[in-house]
Amino acid sequence: MLAGNSVLSLECWFEFDTFGLSCRWPQAHAVLKLNSSLCAVSGWTGVNERTFIAVKPDGVQRKLVGEIVRRFEKRGFKLVALKLIKASEELLREHYWELRNKPFYSTLISYMSSGPVVAMVWQGLDVVKTARKMLGETNPADSLPGTIRGDFCVEVGRNVIHGSDSVESAQKEICLWFRQGELHRWESSPNNWIY
Numbered sequence: 001m002l003a004g005n006s007v008l009s010l011e012c013w014f015e016f017d018t019f020g021l022s023c024r025w026p027q028a029h030a031v032l033k034l035n036s037s038l039c040a041v042s043g044w045t046g047v048n049e050r051t052f053i054a055v056k057p058d059g060v061q062r063k064l065v066g067e068i069v070r071r072f073e074k075r076g077f078k079l080v081a082l083k084l085i086k087a088s089e090e091l092l093r094e095h096y097w098e099l100r101n102k103p104f105y106s107t108l109i110s111y112m113s114s115g116p117v118v119a120m121v122w123q124g125l126d127v128v129k130t131a132r133k134m135l136g137e138t139n140p141a142d143s144l145p146g147t148i149r150g151d152f153c154v155e156v157g158r159n160v161i162h163g164s165d166s167v168e169s170a171q172k173e174i175c176l177w178f179r180q181g182e183l184h185r186w187e188s189s190p191n192n193w194i195y
């Protein structure tokens with residue numbers, strides 16, 4: 001796992017140092033696609049699986065950060081990285097590349113760049129799938145009470161939180177939002193009581 005992570009970090013940095021996120025959008029996308037396949041060789045599986053979670057600008061403004069972090073901690077997941085960041089348009093365009101032809105795309109980019117977001121990486125067994133369940137459905141109206149979107153929002157364009165939808169997306173998004181040095185390795189004491 002450690003070797004896998006080291007390989008991952010070097011590859012991510014190599015790509016970013018070579019091209020940078022400031023490069024033009026299609027090239028940046030090509031680099032990230034390449035990155036995600038390189039990331040796929042990492043050891044982020046089993047209890048080491050990781051996901052990217054972001055409290056969106058509305059979630060930060062509405063003081064939901066603590067509540068959201070609390071839910072992931074109490075569930076038993078381990079926090080690997082966390083930062084408050086005002087995302088650039090380049091970063092957001094890359095993040096939402098697959099939605100680029102949707103009619104709501106430009107409002108989505110404005111919404112996501114309207115204020116800081118809290119970007120996080122959480123780790124644990126099946127964390128990608130479980131986090132999506134904890135978030136609820138994309139449209140809050142379809143989200144059950146007890147989920148984050150089901151408890152804290154009503155409109156799809158203000159749905160307070162993002163979570164990676166697959167292990168592959170998680171790897172790509174973590175590489176996009178974080179530098180290797182921002183991902184922390186630490187022993188979580190309660191682990192023996194969770195696994």
Ligand SMILES: O=P(O)(O)OP(=O)(O)OP(=O)(O)OC[C@H]1O[C@@H](n2cnc3c(O)ncnc32)[C@H](O)[C@@H]1O
Nearest residue numbers: 099104108137138156157158159161162163164165
């Ligand atoms: O990537 P995240 O943000 O987790 O979202 P998602 O996986 O649940 O959902 P989509 O990719 O389909 O959509 C991305 C985001 O775009 C926004 N969005 C989706 N459909 C929308 C719509 O019809 N009108 C406005 N915004 C929409 C909303 O904030 C979604 O979270």
Ligand SMILES: Nc1ncnc2c1ncn2[C@@H]1O[C@H](COP(=O)(O)OP(=O)(O)O)[C@@H](O)[C@H]1O
Nearest residue numbers: 104108137138139156157158159161162163165
């Ligand atoms: N029909 C829509 N109208 C406005 N915004 C939308 C719509 N669908 C999705 N979005 C926004 O785009 C984000 C990303 O969408 P998507 O990736 O499909 O879902 P999710 O966020 O659940 O992964 C959503 O979280 C939401 O903020």
